[in-house]
Amino acid sequence: MKLAKINKWFGEKHVLKDVSLEFPAGQTTVLVGPSGSGKSTILRSLNLLEQPDRGTYDFDKLHLNFAKSVSRKQKLLLRQKTGMVFQDYNLFPHLTVLQNVTEGPIRVLKKSKEAANQEALEILSKVGLCDFAGSYPAQLSGGQAQRVAIARALAMKPEYVLLDEPTSALDPELELEVLRVLLKLAQENQSLIIVTHNMVFARRVADRIVFVEDGTIKYDGDPTAFFAPDNPDERIRHFIAAMTMEELEA
Amino acid sequence: MWHTIQSSLPELLAAGFKYTIPLALVSFFWGLLIALLVALIRLSRQNGVFKILKGIAVFYVWLFRSTPLLVQLFIVFFGLPHLVIPGVFPDGVQLKPFTAGVITFSLNTGAYASETIRAAIASVPKGQWEAAEAIGMTRLQVLWRIILPQALRVALPPLANSFISLVKDTSLAASITIAEMFSVAQQITAENYEPLLMYIIVALIYALFTTVLSRLQAWMEKSLAKTAPVQ
Numbered sequence: 001m002k003l004a005k006i007n008k009w010f011g012e013k014h015v016l017k018d019v020s021l022e023f024p025a026g027q028t029t030v031l032v033g034p035s036g037s038g039k040s041t042i043l044r045s046l047n048l049l050e051q052p053d054r055g056t057y058d059f060d061k062l063h064l065n066f067a068k069s070v071s072r073k074q075k076l077l078l079r080q081k082t083g084m085v086f087q088d089y090n091l092f093p094h095l096t097v098l099q100n101v102t103e104g105p106i107r108v109l110k111k112s113k114e115a116a117n118q119e120a121l122e123i124l125s126k127v128g129l130c131d132f133a134g135s136y137p138a139q140l141s142g143g144q145a146q147r148v149a150i151a152r153a154l155a156m157k158p159e160y161v162l163l164d165e166p167t168s169a170l171d172p173e174l175e176l177e178v179l180r181v182l183l184k185l186a187q188e189n190q191s192l193i194i195v196t197h198n199m200v201f202a203r204r205v206a207d208r209i210v211f212v213e214d215g216t217i218k219y220d221g222d223p224t225a226f227f228a229p230d231n232p233d234e235r236i237r238h239f240i241a242a243m244t245m246e247e248l249e250a
Numbered sequence: 251m252w253h254t255i256q257s258s259l260p261e262l263l264a265a266g267f268k269y270t271i272p273l274a275l276v277s278f279f280w281g282l283l284i285a286l287l288v289a290l291i292r293l294s295r296q297n298g299v300f301k302i303l304k305g306i307a308v309f310y311v312w313l314f315r316s317t318p319l320l321v322q323l324f325i326v327f328f329g330l331p332h333l334v335i336p337g338v339f340p341d342g343v344q345l346k347p348f349t350a351g352v353i354t355f356s357l358n359t360g361a362y363a364s365e366t367i368r369a370a371i372a373s374v375p376k377g378q379w380e381a382a383e384a385i386g387m388t389r390l391q392v393l394w395r396i397i398l399p400q401a402l403r404v405a406l407p408p409l410a411n412s413f414i415s416l417v418k419d420t421s422l423a424a425s426i427t428i429a430e431m432f433s434v435a436q437q438i439t440a441e442n443y444e445p446l447l448m449y450i451i452v453a454l455i456y457a458l459f460t461t462v463l464s465r466l467q468a469w470m471e472k473s474l475a476k477t478a479p480v481q
Contacts, residue, residue, distance in 0.1 A: 047384055049380055049383065049384060072388075076386050076388065079383065079384060079385065079386040080386040082384075083384070083385070084380075084381070084384035084385075086377060086380070086381060088377060090375075090377040090378060090380065090381035091381070092378065092381070092382070092396055092400075093400065094399045094400055094403075103382075103385065103387075103395065103396075104385035104386060104387070107387055107391055107395065108385060108386040108387055108391075149381075152385065153384075153385075156385055156386065
C-alpha cells in the first residue's frame with residue numbers, strides 16, 4: 001500500500017502537500033500530529049472517503065492516479081480491502097450488534113447468512129462481546145460500541161484496518177478496553193493504521209510512527225527514535241512533551 | 251331518524267370501501283413513490299442531467315403546493331380533455347374520473363411527502379453514509395439498507411398525517427363525478443331532505459376511518475421504536 005505525492009485542497013486550503021507514504025503489510029503504523037495537520041485526511045484518503053486531488057495510490061495490483069477520475073468499481077474494490085473505524089463509532093442504530101457485523105459480509109461479500117453469523121460471533125468473542133450479539137447500539141457503552149465497530153471492520157477480512165482517533169470519545173477506562181483489543185490485533189500482525197492522540201499507546205503499539213504537521217510528513221520511522229528524549233527535532237520533542245503533559249508545571 | 255341511518259349507512263359504507271379507501275390507498279402508494287424519487291433527485295449532487303431534473307423537481311413541488319387541490323382536480327378532469335395534441339391526443343386528454351382522481355391526488359401527496367422524505371433522509375448523520383460506504387456497499391445499498399430505515403422513523407408521523415389528510419381530501423373527488431362516500435351522501439340528501447343528519451353521519455364515518463389510521467400509526471411508531479432505539 002503506497003501513496004505518492006498526494007495533494008488535497010479543501011477550497012483554498014492546501015491540506016496535504018506532496019505526501020508520500022508506504023504502508024508495509026503486517027505492521028502497525030501510528031499517525032500523530034496536531035489537530036488539523038492532515039493526518040485524518042491521509043487516513044480517509046486510503047479508503048477514498050476523501051479523494052485527493054493529485055497524486056497516485058498503489059494497492060496490490062490496483063493503481064490509481066487522482067489526476068484522472070476513479071471508477072466506482074475501483075472505489076468499491078479498495079473499500080473491501082480496507083476496514084474503517086471512526087471516532088464516533090457510526091454503528092447502524094437500527095440493526096443489532098450481530099447485524100452490524102454481518103451487514104458487509106452478507107451484502108458486499110455475498111456470504112450466506114449462516115456463515116456470516118458464525119464468523120461474526122467468532123469475531124465478537126474476540127473483542128469480548130459475543131453476549132451482546134442481540135443488543136442494539138443504543139444499549140452499549142462507548143467502549144463496547146467501538147469494539148463492535150472494530151468487529152464490523154474485521155468481518156470484511158480487510159488487508160488493512162484504518163482507525164481514525166478510535167478512543168478520543170471515550171473515558172480512560174473504556175479507552176483501555178478498546179486499546180487492549182487493538183494491541184491484540186497488532187500482535188496478531190493484522191495491518192493497522194491508527195490516528196491517535198494517545199502517546200502512551202502509540203509508543204506501545206507502533207511498529208512505525210508518522211508525524212504529520214501542516215500537511216507534510218515531518219517524521220516517518222522508528223518509534224524508539226521518535227520518542228527518544230534526545231530527538232534532534234525540537235518541534236517533535238515539544239509535541240511529545242505537550243501530549244504527555246511533561247511540561248505542565250513549566 | 252333511526253330509519254334514515256339504517257337505510258343510508260350500508261350505502262355510505264359501500265361507497266367508502268369501494269371508492270374512498272381505494273382512492274386514498276392507491277394515490278398514497280404512487281404519491282410515496284413520486285415523493286421518494288423527487289426527494290432523491292433534490293438531494294443528489296448538482297451536475298449534468300441531475301441539474302435539469304432538480305429544476306423540474308423544484309418546479310413540481312412548488313406548483314402542487316401553491317395551488318388548491320380542488321383546482322388541480324378540475325384542471326386534470328375538466329381541463330385536460332381540451333388539451334389537443336395532434337398525433338398523440340387528437341381528442342384531448344380524456345381520463346376516467348377515478349384515473350383523474352388518482353393522478354391528481356398522487357401528484358399532490360407526492361409534492362408534500364417529498365419534502366418530508368427529503369428532510370428525513372437529510373436528518374440521518376453523514377457518518378452513517380461513510381460507515382456503510384467504508385464496508386464497500388454501493389450507494390443504492392447504503393440508501394436502501396442503512397439510510398431509508400432510519401429516515402422512516404423520522405418520516406413516519408408526518409407521512410401518517412399526509413395520509414390522514416388524503417383520506418379526508420378524497421371527498422373533493424365528489425366534484426369530478428366519482429361516486430365516493432361524500433357524493434353518495436349528497437345523493438341521499440337530495441332524496442330525503444335531511445342534510446344535517448346525512449352530513450353528520452358521513453363526517454362520523456370519515457372520523458372513524460381516520461381514527462383507525464391514527465391508531466395504526468401509533469402502533470407502527472411503537473414497533474419501530476422497539477426494534478430500533480434511537481442512538
